Amino acid sequence: MENSDLINQIVKKEFNLPAELLSQDAITNAYYNYDKISSIAKWIEERIHFKPRIGIICGSGLSDIAYLIADKQEIQYADIPEFPRSTVHGHKGVFAYGNLNNLPVICMQGRFHPYEGYSTALCTLPLKVLKLLGVKLVIITNAAGGLNPSLSVGDLMLIKDHFSLPLLSMQNPLVGHNDERFGPRFVPVSNIYDKKLRALMHKCGKELNLDLKEGVYGTISGPSYETVTDSLFYLKNGADCVGMSTSHEATVACYCGLKVVALSIITDKVAIEYDAEDGSDHNEIVKIAKLKAKDAEKLVSYFITQLGMDSRWLE
Ligand SMILES: O=P(O)(O)O[C@H]1O[C@H](CO)[C@@H](O)[C@H]1O
Numbered sequence: 001m002e003n004s005d006l007i008n009q010i011v012k013k014e015f016n017l018p019a020e021l022l023s024q025d026a027i028t029n030a031y032y033n034y035d036k037i038s039s040i041a042k043w044i045e046e047r048i049h050f051k052p053r054i055g056i057i058c059g060s061g062l063s064d065i066a067y068l069i070a071d072k073q074e075i076q077y078a079d080i081p082e083f084p085r086s087t088v089h090g091h092k093g094v095f096a097y098g099n100l101n102n103l104p105v106i107c108m109q110g111r112f113h114p115y116e117g118y119s120t121a122l123c124t125l126p127l128k129v130l131k132l133l134g135v136k137l138v139i140i141t142n143a144a145g146g147l148n149p150s151l152s153v154g155d156l157m158l159i160k161d162h163f164s165l166p167l168l169s170m171q172n173p174l175v176g177h178n179d180e181r182f183g184p185r186f187v188p189v190s191n192i193y194d195k196k197l198r199a200l201m202h203k204c205g206k207e208l209n210l211d212l213k214e215g216v217y218g219t220i221s222g223p224s225y226e227t228v229t230d231s232l233f234y235l236k237n238g239a240d241c242v243g244m245s246t247s248h249e250a251t252v253a254c255y256c257g258l259k260v261v262a263l264s265i266i267t268d269k270v271a272i273e274y275d276a277e278d279g280s281d282h283n284e285i286v287k288i289a290k291l292k293a294k295d296a297e298k299l300v301s302y303f304i305t306q307l308g309m310d311s312r313w314l315e
Protein backbone atom coordinates (compact mmCIF):
# COMPACT_ATOMS: atom_id res chain seq x y z
CA MET A 1 0.00 0.00 0.00
CA GLU A 2 1.20 3.55 -0.81
CA ASN A 3 2.17 5.55 2.27
CA SER A 4 -0.36 8.27 1.47
CA ASP A 5 -3.12 5.63 1.29
CA LEU A 6 -2.03 4.27 4.64
CA ILE A 7 -2.03 7.75 6.23
CA ASN A 8 -5.45 8.45 4.72
CA GLN A 9 -6.76 5.17 6.07
CA ILE A 10 -5.46 5.88 9.58
CA VAL A 11 -6.79 9.44 9.58
CA LYS A 12 -10.13 8.36 8.16
CA LYS A 13 -10.47 5.80 10.95
CA GLU A 14 -9.84 8.45 13.58
CA PHE A 15 -11.65 11.46 12.12
CA ASN A 16 -13.85 10.00 9.41
CA LEU A 17 -12.47 12.72 7.13
CA PRO A 18 -9.77 12.80 4.44
CA ALA A 19 -6.27 13.75 5.67
CA GLU A 20 -6.26 16.85 3.43
CA LEU A 21 -8.78 18.49 5.75
CA LEU A 22 -6.64 18.18 8.86
CA SER A 23 -3.63 20.01 10.26
CA GLN A 24 -0.17 18.45 9.99
CA ASP A 25 0.02 18.03 13.77
CA ALA A 26 -3.33 16.21 13.84
CA ILE A 27 -2.18 13.91 11.01
CA THR A 28 1.16 13.25 12.72
CA ASN A 29 -0.53 12.45 16.02
CA ALA A 30 -2.96 10.10 14.30
CA TYR A 31 -0.12 8.29 12.51
CA TYR A 32 2.24 8.23 15.51
CA ASN A 33 -0.39 6.91 17.90
CA TYR A 34 0.33 5.20 21.22
CA ASP A 35 0.87 1.79 19.62
CA LYS A 36 3.30 3.07 17.01
CA ILE A 37 5.32 5.04 19.56
CA SER A 38 5.32 2.01 21.88
CA SER A 39 6.74 -0.11 19.07
CA ILE A 40 9.51 2.47 18.47
CA ALA A 41 10.30 2.48 22.20
CA LYS A 42 10.26 -1.33 22.26
CA TRP A 43 12.65 -1.49 19.27
CA ILE A 44 15.08 0.77 21.16
CA GLU A 45 14.60 -1.09 24.47
CA GLU A 46 15.44 -4.43 22.87
CA ARG A 47 18.75 -3.03 21.70
CA ILE A 48 19.88 -0.95 24.65
CA HIS A 49 18.90 -3.32 27.50
CA PHE A 50 18.94 -0.30 29.73
CA LYS A 51 16.35 1.83 31.54
CA PRO A 52 17.26 5.50 31.26
CA ARG A 53 15.99 7.86 33.95
CA ILE A 54 17.34 11.14 32.55
CA GLY A 55 17.02 12.42 28.97
CA ILE A 56 19.27 15.12 27.59
CA ILE A 57 18.58 17.02 24.36
CA CYS A 58 21.75 18.52 22.91
CA GLY A 59 21.37 21.86 21.19
CA SER A 60 23.24 23.07 18.09
CA GLY A 61 26.96 22.45 18.62
CA LEU A 62 26.34 20.88 22.04
CA SER A 63 26.61 17.18 21.12
CA ASP A 64 29.75 16.75 23.20
CA ILE A 65 27.62 16.68 26.35
CA ALA A 66 27.23 12.99 25.45
CA TYR A 67 30.96 12.43 26.06
CA LEU A 68 30.23 12.82 29.78
CA ILE A 69 28.72 9.33 29.60
CA ALA A 70 31.32 6.90 30.91
CA ASP A 71 30.34 3.72 29.05
CA LYS A 72 28.69 5.46 26.09
CA GLN A 73 26.90 3.41 23.45
CA GLU A 74 24.96 4.67 20.46
CA ILE A 75 21.94 4.11 18.27
CA GLN A 76 21.64 6.04 15.02
CA TYR A 77 18.26 7.68 14.41
CA ALA A 78 18.53 6.42 10.82
CA ASP A 79 18.43 2.80 12.06
CA ILE A 80 15.23 3.24 14.07
CA PRO A 81 12.15 2.30 12.04
CA GLU A 82 9.91 5.28 11.25
CA PHE A 83 12.05 7.70 13.25
CA PRO A 84 12.90 11.10 11.71
CA ARG A 85 16.45 12.04 10.64
CA SER A 86 18.50 15.05 11.72
CA THR A 87 19.20 17.37 8.82
CA VAL A 88 20.91 20.36 10.47
CA HIS A 89 24.64 21.03 10.86
CA GLY A 90 25.58 20.59 14.55
CA HIS A 91 22.96 17.84 15.09
CA LYS A 92 24.38 14.32 14.69
CA GLY A 93 21.23 12.20 14.74
CA VAL A 94 22.28 9.75 17.44
CA PHE A 95 20.93 8.49 20.76
CA ALA A 96 23.90 8.08 23.09
CA TYR A 97 23.26 6.19 26.30
CA GLY A 98 25.03 4.90 29.38
CA ASN A 99 25.76 5.95 32.94
CA LEU A 100 26.59 9.52 33.72
CA ASN A 101 27.84 9.91 37.27
CA ASN A 102 26.13 6.61 38.06
CA LEU A 103 22.73 7.60 36.72
CA PRO A 104 21.27 6.02 33.57
CA VAL A 105 21.08 8.67 30.89
CA ILE A 106 19.95 8.83 27.27
CA CYS A 107 21.19 11.72 25.26
CA MET A 108 19.79 13.02 21.96
CA GLN A 109 22.72 14.21 19.89
CA GLY A 110 20.46 16.08 17.55
CA ARG A 111 16.91 17.34 17.69
CA PHE A 112 14.26 18.03 15.08
CA HIS A 113 13.12 21.56 14.24
CA PRO A 114 9.87 22.63 12.57
CA TYR A 115 11.82 24.53 9.88
CA GLU A 116 13.33 21.22 8.69
CA GLY A 117 9.84 20.39 7.47
CA TYR A 118 8.71 18.34 10.46
CA SER A 119 5.41 19.14 12.15
CA THR A 120 5.82 20.18 15.78
CA ALA A 121 4.22 16.84 16.71
CA LEU A 122 6.99 15.03 14.83
CA CYS A 123 9.68 17.26 16.37
CA THR A 124 8.47 16.19 19.80
CA LEU A 125 7.95 12.49 19.06
CA PRO A 126 11.25 11.69 20.87
CA LEU A 127 9.87 13.06 24.14
CA LYS A 128 7.05 10.51 24.04
CA VAL A 129 9.57 7.79 23.21
CA LEU A 130 11.74 8.88 26.16
CA LYS A 131 8.70 8.77 28.42
CA LEU A 132 7.96 5.17 27.39
CA LEU A 133 11.62 4.21 27.87
CA GLY A 134 11.34 5.23 31.53
CA VAL A 135 12.79 8.74 31.53
CA LYS A 136 11.57 10.92 34.40
CA LEU A 137 13.41 14.16 33.79
CA VAL A 138 14.72 15.94 30.70
CA ILE A 139 17.53 18.43 30.44
CA ILE A 140 16.95 20.48 27.30
CA THR A 141 19.80 22.56 25.89
CA ASN A 142 20.00 24.97 22.99
CA ALA A 143 22.00 27.67 21.27
CA ALA A 144 20.15 30.99 21.37
CA GLY A 145 20.58 34.59 20.33
CA GLY A 146 20.72 37.13 23.16
CA LEU A 147 17.96 39.77 23.06
CA ASN A 148 18.35 41.23 26.53
CA PRO A 149 21.30 43.65 26.45
CA SER A 150 22.48 42.22 29.78
CA LEU A 151 23.29 38.90 28.07
CA SER A 152 26.69 38.41 26.42
CA VAL A 153 27.94 35.87 23.92
CA GLY A 154 29.06 32.78 25.84
CA ASP A 155 26.65 33.28 28.75
CA LEU A 156 24.75 30.32 30.11
CA MET A 157 21.09 31.03 30.75
CA LEU A 158 18.73 28.84 32.74
CA ILE A 159 15.26 29.01 31.20
CA LYS A 160 12.53 30.04 33.63
CA ASP A 161 9.73 30.29 31.05
CA HIS A 162 9.15 30.53 27.32
CA PHE A 163 7.26 32.75 24.93
CA SER A 164 6.40 31.18 21.60
CA LEU A 165 4.27 32.75 18.91
CA PRO A 166 4.27 29.49 16.90
CA LEU A 167 2.87 27.56 19.88
CA LEU A 168 0.24 30.22 20.46
CA SER A 169 -0.84 30.15 16.85
CA MET A 170 -1.58 26.48 16.14
CA GLN A 171 1.93 25.13 15.71
CA ASN A 172 1.21 23.17 18.86
CA PRO A 173 2.35 19.52 18.99
CA LEU A 174 -0.66 18.53 21.08
CA VAL A 175 -3.15 19.41 18.34
CA GLY A 176 -5.25 16.43 17.23
CA HIS A 177 -6.81 13.55 19.08
CA ASN A 178 -5.42 13.06 22.53
CA ASP A 179 -4.34 9.77 24.07
CA GLU A 180 -4.67 10.02 27.85
CA ARG A 181 -1.98 7.35 28.25
CA PHE A 182 0.51 10.09 27.37
CA GLY A 183 -1.17 13.01 29.09
CA PRO A 184 -4.30 15.16 29.48
CA ARG A 185 -6.19 17.01 26.74
CA PHE A 186 -5.65 20.42 28.33
CA VAL A 187 -2.22 20.95 29.79
CA PRO A 188 -1.34 23.52 32.45
CA VAL A 189 1.98 25.07 31.40
CA SER A 190 2.59 27.91 33.82
CA ASN A 191 5.22 25.89 35.71
CA ILE A 192 6.94 23.90 32.97
CA TYR A 193 10.45 24.78 34.10
CA ASP A 194 10.31 23.30 37.60
CA LYS A 195 11.13 25.87 40.29
CA LYS A 196 12.89 23.38 42.59
CA LEU A 197 15.05 22.08 39.75
CA ARG A 198 15.97 25.65 38.81
CA ALA A 199 16.98 26.30 42.41
CA LEU A 200 19.11 23.14 42.32
CA MET A 201 20.71 24.24 39.04
CA HIS A 202 21.52 27.65 40.55
CA LYS A 203 23.07 25.95 43.58
CA CYS A 204 25.22 23.87 41.19
CA GLY A 205 26.21 26.99 39.25
CA LYS A 206 27.26 28.73 42.46
CA GLU A 207 29.28 25.77 43.71
CA LEU A 208 31.07 25.58 40.35
CA ASN A 209 31.67 29.32 40.34
CA LEU A 210 29.74 29.78 37.11
CA ASP A 211 27.83 32.93 36.34
CA LEU A 212 24.50 31.29 35.52
CA LYS A 213 21.91 33.75 34.25
CA GLU A 214 18.16 33.10 34.24
CA GLY A 215 15.61 34.27 31.69
CA VAL A 216 12.84 33.64 29.22
CA TYR A 217 13.40 31.77 25.93
CA GLY A 218 11.51 33.04 22.89
CA THR A 219 10.76 30.68 20.01
CA ILE A 220 10.40 31.65 16.38
CA SER A 221 9.70 29.06 13.72
CA GLY A 222 12.77 29.85 11.56
CA PRO A 223 14.71 29.09 9.43
CA SER A 224 15.00 32.82 8.76
CA TYR A 225 16.34 34.68 11.75
CA GLU A 226 14.31 37.51 13.26
CA THR A 227 13.87 41.03 11.92
CA VAL A 228 14.67 43.90 14.26
CA THR A 229 10.95 44.47 14.78
CA ASP A 230 10.41 40.75 15.57
CA SER A 231 13.22 40.97 18.12
CA LEU A 232 11.87 44.13 19.73
CA PHE A 233 8.44 42.51 19.94
CA TYR A 234 9.87 39.45 21.72
CA LEU A 235 12.05 41.56 24.00
CA LYS A 236 9.17 43.86 24.96
CA ASN A 237 7.04 40.83 25.74
CA GLY A 238 9.51 39.35 28.17
CA ALA A 239 11.85 37.15 26.13
CA ASP A 240 15.56 37.44 26.95
CA CYS A 241 16.83 35.27 24.13
CA VAL A 242 15.53 33.69 20.96
CA GLY A 243 15.85 30.35 19.17
CA MET A 244 13.93 27.87 17.03
CA SER A 245 13.47 24.92 19.38
CA THR A 246 12.85 23.97 23.02
CA SER A 247 9.39 25.47 23.77
CA HIS A 248 7.42 22.77 21.92
CA GLU A 249 9.70 20.07 23.37
CA ALA A 250 9.24 21.37 26.91
CA THR A 251 5.47 21.52 26.34
CA VAL A 252 5.30 17.86 25.32
CA ALA A 253 7.64 16.81 28.12
CA CYS A 254 5.36 18.58 30.60
CA TYR A 255 2.28 17.00 28.99
CA CYS A 256 3.87 13.55 29.42
CA GLY A 257 4.58 14.23 33.10
CA LEU A 258 8.34 14.60 32.68
CA LYS A 259 10.23 17.10 34.81
CA VAL A 260 11.94 19.75 32.70
CA VAL A 261 15.05 21.83 33.15
CA ALA A 262 16.46 23.83 30.22
CA LEU A 263 19.62 25.75 29.45
CA SER A 264 20.55 28.16 26.65
CA ILE A 265 24.04 29.07 25.54
CA ILE A 266 24.01 32.58 24.18
CA THR A 267 25.85 32.22 20.89
CA ASP A 268 25.17 35.62 19.31
CA LYS A 269 23.64 38.99 20.04
CA VAL A 270 20.44 39.67 18.17
CA ALA A 271 20.14 43.08 16.47
CA ILE A 272 17.64 45.27 18.35
CA GLU A 273 18.47 48.50 16.54
CA TYR A 274 17.46 49.24 12.98
CA ASP A 275 20.30 49.18 10.45
CA ALA A 276 22.64 47.44 12.91
CA GLU A 277 24.88 44.78 11.40
CA ASP A 278 23.24 41.31 11.27
CA GLY A 279 25.53 38.82 13.01
CA SER A 280 23.33 35.69 12.81
CA ASP A 281 25.16 32.90 11.03
CA HIS A 282 24.53 29.22 11.81
CA ASN A 283 28.13 28.05 11.27
CA GLU A 284 29.30 30.75 13.65
CA ILE A 285 26.57 29.81 16.16
CA VAL A 286 27.68 26.15 16.13
CA LYS A 287 31.33 27.24 16.48
CA ILE A 288 30.58 29.46 19.49
CA ALA A 289 28.37 26.79 21.10
CA LYS A 290 31.23 24.25 20.78
CA LEU A 291 33.75 26.72 22.18
CA LYS A 292 31.56 27.56 25.15
CA ALA A 293 30.17 24.07 25.75
CA LYS A 294 32.63 23.20 28.53
CA ASP A 295 30.75 25.25 31.15
CA ALA A 296 27.43 23.71 30.11
CA GLU A 297 28.99 20.24 30.31
CA LYS A 298 30.40 20.92 33.78
CA LEU A 299 27.07 22.22 34.96
CA VAL A 300 25.04 19.33 33.53
CA SER A 301 27.45 16.78 34.97
CA TYR A 302 27.41 18.32 38.46
CA PHE A 303 23.63 18.74 38.32
CA ILE A 304 23.23 15.03 37.55
CA THR A 305 25.45 14.15 40.51
CA GLN A 306 23.17 16.26 42.71
CA LEU A 307 20.08 14.54 41.27
CA GLY A 308 21.61 11.22 42.27
CA MET A 309 21.78 12.29 45.90
CA ASP A 310 18.01 12.37 46.38
CA SER A 311 15.88 9.69 44.70
CA ARG A 312 12.81 11.97 44.83
CA TRP A 313 14.12 13.98 41.85
CA LEU A 314 13.66 11.01 39.57
CA GLU A 315 10.37 9.65 40.90
O1 LIG B 1 17.89 25.33 19.23
P1 LIG B 1 19.08 24.66 18.66
O2 LIG B 1 18.79 23.32 18.12
O3 LIG B 1 20.22 24.64 19.68
O4 LIG B 1 19.60 25.50 17.41
C1 LIG B 1 19.55 26.90 17.20
O5 LIG B 1 20.47 27.17 16.15
C2 LIG B 1 19.79 27.20 14.87
C3 LIG B 1 19.96 28.55 14.26
O6 LIG B 1 21.28 28.89 14.04
C4 LIG B 1 18.34 26.95 15.17
O7 LIG B 1 18.06 25.58 14.98
C5 LIG B 1 18.22 27.36 16.61
O8 LIG B 1 17.10 26.79 17.24
Ligand code: HPA
Nearest residue numbers: 143144145242243244280
Ligand atom coordinates in the same frame (compact mmCIF):
# COMPACT_ATOMS: atom_id res chain seq x y z
O1 HPA C 1 19.92 34.67 16.95
C1 HPA C 1 19.27 33.63 16.85
N1 HPA C 1 18.00 33.64 16.40
C2 HPA C 1 17.28 32.52 16.30
N2 HPA C 1 17.76 31.34 16.62
C3 HPA C 1 19.01 31.28 17.08
N3 HPA C 1 19.71 30.25 17.50
C4 HPA C 1 20.91 30.68 17.87
N4 HPA C 1 20.99 32.00 17.72
C5 HPA C 1 19.79 32.39 17.22
